[in-house]
Amino acid sequence: MSTPSLILFGIAFLFYLLTWKYICQIVREVNADSTSPGVSMWKWHRGWRIHRQLFPASLVRLRLVGCVIATVGLGLLAFCIEASNLVTRLHQ
Numbered sequence: 001m002s003t004p005s006l007i008l009f010g011i012a013f014l015f016y017l018l019t020w021k022y023i024c025q026i027v028r029e030v031n032a033d034s035t036s037p038g039v040s041m042w043k044w045h046r047g048w049r050i051h052r053q054l055f056p057a058s059l060v061r062l063r064l065v066g067c068v069i070a071t072v073g074l075g076l077l078a079f080c081i082e083a084s085n086l087v088t089r090l091h092q
Contacts, residue, residue, distance in 0.1 A: 002085055008078035015071040022064040026051050029060070 001009075023044045030039045030047040033054055039047035051061065 005078040012074035019067040
């Protein structure tokens with residue numbers, strides 16, 4: 001693996017960890033409300049709708065979406081760099 005790819009994968013991994021941090025925060029906030037049904041970590045997407053109703057102006061959801069986009073984008077960019085390096089090596 002090339003150095004730029006390792007750096008990009010490392011940064012993508014940090015955004016992946018932040019994604020899970022925000023998922024935990026959403027689940028915790030939804031489960032803290034006594035009127036809503038309990039939401040598990042693995043079915044957190046059910047808690048998304050409830051969280052939107054309970055906290056309409058919350059930045060957690062915006063940060064979660066941003067982290068998912070950053071994770072996928074950086075991962076794809078690193079993958080494209082590695083694919084380009086592989087194609088370059090095959091043509092030599």
